[in-house]
Amino acid sequence: MILSKEKCRELIARRVAQEVNEGDVITLGIGLPTEVANYIPEDMMVMLQSENGMIGGGKRDLNATGNAKITNAGGLPVLTRQGAVFFDTAMSFTIIRGGHVDITVMGALQVDSHGNLANWMIPGSVIPGMGGAMDLTVGAKKVIIAMEHTTPKGEARIVKDCTLPLTARNEVDMIVTERCVIDVTPEGLVLKEIMPSFSLDEIINSTDAPLIIPDEIARKAL
Amino acid sequence: MIGGFLRCGSPVKIIDELVKNHIGNLTLIANDTSLPEYDRGLLIVNKLVKKAIVSHIGTNPESGRQLNAGELEVELVPMGTLVERIRAAGAGLGGILTPTGIGTIVENGKDVVEVDGHKYLLEKPLRADVAIIYATKADKFGNAFLDGTTRNFNTAMATAADIVILEPEEICDEPLNPAEITIPGIFVDYIAF
Numbered sequence: 001m002i003l004s005k006e007k008c009r010e011l012i013a014r015r016v017a018q019e020v021n022e023g024d025v026i027t028l029g030i031g032l033p034t035e036v037a038n039y040i041p042e043d044m045m046v047m048l049q050s051e052n053g054m055i056g057g058g059k060r061d062l063n064a065t066g067n068a069k070i071t072n073a074g075g076l077p078v079l080t081r082q083g084a085v086f087f088d089t090a091m092s093f094t095i096i097r098g099g100h101v102d103i104t105v106m107g108a109l110q111v112d113s114h115g116n117l118a119n120w121m122i123p124g125s126v127i128p129g130m131g132g133a134m135d136l137t138v139g140a141k142k143v144i145i146a147m148e149h150t151t152p153k154g155e156a157r158i159v160k161d162c163t164l165p166l167t168a169r170n171e172v173d174m175i176v177t178e179r180c181v182i183d184v185t186p187e188g189l190v191l192k193e194i195m196p197s198f199s200l201d202e203i204i205n206s207t208d209a210p211l212i213i214p215d216e217i218a219r220k221a222l
Numbered sequence: 223m224i225g226g227f228l229r230c231g232s233p234v235k236i237i238d239e240l241v242k243n244h245i246g247n248l249t250l251i252a253n254d255t256s257l258p259e260y261d262r263g264l265l266i267v268n269k270l271v272k273k274a275i276v277s278h279i280g281t282n283p284e285s286g287r288q289l290n291a292g293e294l295e296v297e298l299v300p301m302g303t304l305v306e307r308i309r310a311a312g313a314g315l316g317g318i319l320t321p322t323g324i325g326t327i328v329e330n331g332k333d334v335v336e337v338d339g340h341k342y343l344l345e346k347p348l349r350a351d352v353a354i355i356y357a358t359k360a361d362k363f364g365n366a367f368l369d370g371t372t373r374n375f376n377t378a379m380a381t382a383a384d385i386v387i388l389e390p391e392e393i394c395d396e397p398l399n400p401a402e403i404t405i406p407g408i409f410v411d412y413i414a415f
Contacts, residue, residue, distance in 0.1 A: 050371070051301065052227040052228075052230065052371050052374055053227070053371045053373055053374050054370075054371050066229065067229065067230075067234070068230065068370075069230065069231075069358065069369045069370035069371065069372050070370035070371055071227070071228070071229075071230040071370075071371055074228075075227070075228030075229055075230060075257075075281070086369075086370055086371055086373060087373065088305075088373040088374060088375070088376070088377040088378065088404075089227070089253070089301065089302075089305040089373075089374050089375050089377075089378065090305050090306065090309050090377070090378055092302075093301065093302030093305060093306070096302060097302050097320065097321070097322060126280075126286070127279070127286060127289065127296075127298075128278060128279060128280025128286075129254075129276065129277055129278035129279050129280060129296075129298045130277060130278070130298060130300050130301075130328075131254075131277050131278040131280075131300075131301050132277070132300070132301040132302060133300075134300040134302075134303075134322045134323055134326065134328065135300050135301060135302035135303070135322045138321050138322050138324075139302075139321075139322075165326065165327050166325060166326045166327075167326065168322075168324075168325070168326065169324070169325035169326070170325075
């Protein structure tokens with residue numbers, strides 16, 4: 001089954017949004033994770049934390065000028081929601097590292113069977129830097145990886161052991177792709193859900209790590 | 223060190239003067255190297271920086287190019303660690319212990335300290351000769367108010383340099399309301415506007 005990139009991203013963001021509970025403090029990474037906010041019910045009280053120094057960032061501020069004083073972590077001008085608060089970077093990372101963030105959603109270059117994450121550099125090629133990703137991965141109560149199941153070339157991103165430099169060790173709790181939902185457990189990667197229109201074989205063949213497949217998932221996939 | 227998170231809360235006028243006057247060979251401590259056309263990004267594009275101690279260079283392709291060409295030394299520091307190293311310098315602390323970076327290449331060459339069964343990296347204080355920081359408005363005491371998300375690294379940096387230069391957008395004749403001051407003026411040596 002081949003889905004468009006947009007459809008993949010929507011499926012992933014929609015599924016991640018189901019993990020969010022009323023009252024949660026959540027921090028979304030740049031890119032696909034940001035889109036999760038679009039699928040959180042409007043009437044659900046959720047505090048979106050932004051690493052550059054805000055809780056309660058809202059929609060894009062389309063009237064803002066280039067030197068806007070309220071931006072999101074991607075540097076784009078945004079409006080605030082009711083209950084918003086501004087703070088400096090030290091406070092922002094007190095919230096992040098201090099265990100006050102319930103859920104963080106991030107992308108990945110690789111994630112492995114031990115819950116190790118690599119998402120900040122490719123040696124000799126792209127070295128953007130870790131920004132706040134290392135602190136977020138270590139500090140958030142629940143780390144969800146939201147990403148397309150494979151690279152554009154079709155290479156596995158879910159691997160037995162990461163080969164790229166790590167962002168953090170043993171911190172990932174859940175992986176959501178357009179193909180499936182995986183729980184990271186001390187025993188390894190447990191296949192939790194198969195997304196519509198994908199087969200168990202397609203998932204196994206595009207994953208480079210052993211998957212634990214509970215009986216009820218295997219039965220459903222028949 | 224220079225305040226700002228991407229374009230937000232950056233002291234743009236002083237940076238423009240640094241560029242005009244070719245003040246180079248700088249070690250830049252900042253959150254990021256911004257975008258090529260703006261603020262700290264201009265220091266990179268004009269090759270005024272020999273070393274950058276930052277958490278992120280991905281928004282400025284020129285930083286990556288200079289890094290790969292061996293023209294720019296880059297020390298990447300996790301954002302939360304970077305701000306706490308600066309805060310430690312300003313607060314008279316000998317460093318901080320953080321779990322961030324344990325088990326990654328950030329750990330290389332650093333002491334690992336175990337406290338109550340948990341492992342932490344010892345990260346040392348980070349101080350500068352000069353801090354250039356942004357303010358939305360300031361009074362004659364140097365007391366400064368920073369609006370919205372412009373606070374970012376500016377507040378910590380104000381405490382951690384030998385010379386602190388404040389660039390407010392507006393100078394107020396009347397003293398600011400003491401309850402609405404983000405940075406106490408005692409940290410500020412010069413106001414430029």
